[in-house]
Amino acid sequence: GAVKSLQALGEVVEAELRSTKRWELTAEGEEIAREGSHEARVFHNIPPEGLAQSELMRLPSGKVGFSKAMSNKWIRVDKSTADGPRVFRMVDSVEDEVQRRLQLVRGGQAEKLGEKERSELRKRKLLTEMTLKTYWVSKGSAFSTSISKQETDLSPEMISSGSWRDRPFKPYNFSAHGILPDCGHLHPLLKVRSQFRQIFLEMGFTEMPTDNFIESSFWNFDALFQPQQHPARDQHDTFFLKDPAEALQLPMDYVQRVKRTHSQGGYGSQGYKYTWKLDEARKNLLRTHTTSSSARALYHLAKKKPFMPAKYFSIDRVFRNETLDATHLAEFHQIEGVVADHGLTLGHLMGVLREFFTKLGITQLRFKPAYNPYTEPSMEVFSYHQGLKKWVEVGNSGLFRPEMLLPMGLPENVSVIAWGLSLERPTMIKYGINNIRELVGHKVNLQMVYDSPLCRLDVEPGPPRTQEAA
C-alpha cells in the first residue's frame, strides 16, 4: 500500500515487485508436528489388550485418526467380541511419517519433500503455499524526503489564496468518459421532418394545411380521378369510419363536374364510363395520402382569378389498412411537393426533383415509367445507393391528369407536377434502424432517441458506434 501511494506521486521512488513462494504449516499442521499425527496417536492409545471402538472414538484424535490408521494397516477391528467391536494393534510400532515430514517443513526444508508428498499434505490441509511479495525500492529521479498530497481540482480558496501555485495536481484520466449533460431530446423522425421542411422552404414552397386526418372519399379519391371501383377503395386497404360515417358538406357544383368526368368523360377524356354514386363519395375515411390536401389546395388556387402559379408542400400523417411488418405500420408520414404553373413539362419535374434530391446529398437520379391513378405521365425516381451497390427507389412522381385539374377550374394550359416519398424510409436509412417500431410509436427505443445525432441530410452518416462498456 505504502509503495503504491508513493508510486502515485510520480518519480519519487522506483519499485520492483518480486514474489517468492514458500511452504508453511497450517495451525493443524503445527499441532501435528508437535503432538504427532492423529493416526499415530490413535495407535499409541491402544493397549495390548485392545480398546473398545466406542471408547476410541471418544478420544480427541479418534475419529480422524481411526480411518487413517486403518488404511495404514496399523490397527484392526474385531467385530465379533462380546461387548462391541474392539480395536487391536496390528503392528508393534509405527513410524509417524506425517509428523516427520511436517517437522521438515517447519524447519524450512520443505524442498526435501517430493511433489506428491507435499500435495497430499496440502490436501489434508496441513500445508499451505504462501506467496511473499517483496518490493526492492530504490530512489527515483524526483526523490525527496518530504511528501506533498496531490490535489484533484482547483477550488475557490486556492484561487484567492494563490496556493494553487505550490500544489501538485493529480493527472486527469483523459481516456475515461465525461459526465453526459442532463438534457432533453428531439425525436429523430421529427428532426428529419424539420430538415425536409427547410429544404422545401429553401426552394420557395409554401406549406399546405393538412389538419384533417379524417377525409371524405370525395377528396381522397374522386377528386383525384380515382374510380369508385378501384381496389384501393376496398375495406382491405383503407380505414373507413363508423362515426362520423359520411361527410356532411361537399362543394356540390364541383361534385357534379367530377361525377360527369368519371361516368361520361369530358375535358378531352373518355372517362371511366361507370355509374358514379354520391353515397360512395361521401364515405369518410382516414386519409390514405396527403394528395387529398393537395387537391383541396389546388381547388382553392383555381378559385383565385387571375391564375397565380404556386409551389406547395406538406409533410403529415397518412393511414393504410395494409399488412404490417418490420418496415410497415398502419400510420406513416408522407412528404409531398406540388408545382402549378403554365407550360410545365416532364423535363421540369425532373429538374425540380434533381434540385430537391441534391439537397439530400443524392446527385445520381434515374427515372422509370410508373402508374398512378391520378398522374399521367408517372415516374418512379431511383438513386444509386453506395452501400447496397444498387439503384433504390426514393420517390414517386408525375403530372396530375387533366381529368383531375380541369373540373377544379384550373386553366387548360396549367400543368401541375407533383412528387412524394415517405418520411420514415430515409430516416431509417439515415439512422440505421431496421425495425420501424423502434422509431415510431410507443415501443420506441428511448436510448436511441437520447443518442441520435444531429440530422444532417446532406452528410454521410458517421461510422457505427462500437459497443462501449457502461
Next chain:
Amino acid sequence: MPDGEIQKLIITEETAKIRPFAVAAVLRNIKFTKDRYDSFIELQEKLHQNICRRRALVAIGTHDLDSLSGPFTYTAKRPSDIKFKPLNKTKEYTACELMNIYKTDNHLKHYLHIIENKPLYPVIYDSNGVILSMPPIINGDHSKITVNTKNVFIECTGTDFTKAKVVLDNIVTMFSEYCENQFTVEATEVVFPNGKSYTFPELSYRKEMVRADLINKKVGIRETPENLAKLLTRMCLKSEVIGDGNQIEVEIPPTRADVMHACDIIEDAAIAYGYNNIQMTLPKTYTIANQLPLNKFTELLRLDMAATGFTEVLTFALCSQEDIADKLGVDISATKAVHISNPKTAEFQVARTTLLPGLLKTLAANRKMPLPLKLFEISDVVIKDSSKDVGAKNYRHLCAVYYSKNPGFEIIHGLLDRIMQLLDVPPGEDKGGYVIRASEGSAFFPGRCAEIFARGQSIGKLGVLHPDVITKFELTMPCSSLEINIEPFL
C-alpha cells in the same frame, strides 16, 4: 364471322337485379400446349384480381364449346333450383350445398359474399340444360377446358358493362394468336332482355387526334411530328402525321382501354423517347415560401421543450377505445371520438382524443430506462365536430409526463410556467394572462388536479395521475402530466 351458325347467348330479365351484364366470344380451332393452357388460366385469375375487382365487377368463364350446344341462356334462379356437378367435384350439388362446401375453400370463400344473400343466383345453361357456370363462383365440370380443347366459348358476366367488354377484349386478343386462323376471334350474339342484340367482342379500334406540339410541350422535348408518330407506333399505338403536318392520328387498339385522354398518349411517347433522355430543366415559377403558422409555431415550441430537459416522442394516432376512455376513467361516449369501422384489431378502434395514453404506453415500454423519465409530444388529436365538412377536426395538443419515484407535480407545474413564459403569457387573472384552478378529473389523484385557463378559455389540465390510471397502463411509479391545446396561442 363463323362458318356455321353464330353462337347466341340470351340474357333473361331475372339477371337484372343481381348481375345484369354478359358478353361472350368464341376462340375457334385453338391449339393449347401445357404452357399456353396454364397461361390461359393464369390470365383469367389475374384479370379477376385486378380489373374485375376480385370478381365483383366481372367474372370470366371459359368452356369447351364442343361439350356444349348453343344457344345459351344466362338467367337467375333460386339457389335450391340450381343443381350441377361443379369443376373438380364428382357428384352434383345444389347451389345451397355448394355455398356451404366452399365456405372452407381457401380460394373460393372470398367470392361467396357477392351472391350469397340474394334470392336468385346467376346461372348459365346450354340448350340441353347443362349448366356451364354459376358466376362468379364456379364453372361446371361438364364443360371444363383441357389441353385438348379445340374450341373455347368465353363468357364474361358482371355488374359493370364497360369492364366486361374490356375484359373480353383482353382475353381474346391475347389468345387469338394460338388459333389456327391466327389473330381471329369468332363473334357471338348476345340478346338482352329488352330484345336488343349485339355482337361481341367489340374489339373497337379508336382513332384519336393529338397535336404534335402538345406532346413536345408536355414532355419537354423537340421532336418532329414524324418522329413522334414513329415513337408512338413503337408503343403499339399506330400513328401517322396527317393534315397540316402538326396533327397525329393515333389508332388505339382494344387492348388499350387505359388510354382515356391525350395525356395517356403523351406518356407513351415519353416512354418511347426514354425518360432518362429528357433534358432536366427548372421551372421559372417565382414564389415566396410561407410556413403554415401552426407548424411554424410547433417547430419553435418543440425546440424549447427539449431545452427544458424533456424528451420528444411520436406516438400512434390510432388506439383502442379503452386507451382513451376506460383506462382514464371516462365513458367512450363522452369523448367525442371518431370510430373506425371494422378495425382488424383493438389498436385501430378509434382516433385518439388525447395524447396522454400514447405517452403512458411509451413509459411502460421503456420502464428499464433510468428515472426520472420526462417525455413530451406536440401533435394532433381528432375530435368530432359537425361544423367541419367531414364532421371531425384535428387539434394540436402539447402533452408532457414526469415519471419517477415521486410524482413531481411541482416539476410539471414548473414546466407549464416555463411554457407560458415562452408563449409570452403572463401569470394572472388579467386579460391575456393564465391561471390554474383546483379541479377534478377521473384520471387524476384527488386534490392534485388543476385546470388551466389562458386568454379567457380553458386550455387543458395538469395534475398527478390517479393510481388506477397508473396500474391500468401497466406502470408502477407515480406520474404527473400536463396536456394543453396550443391553437389558442397562434
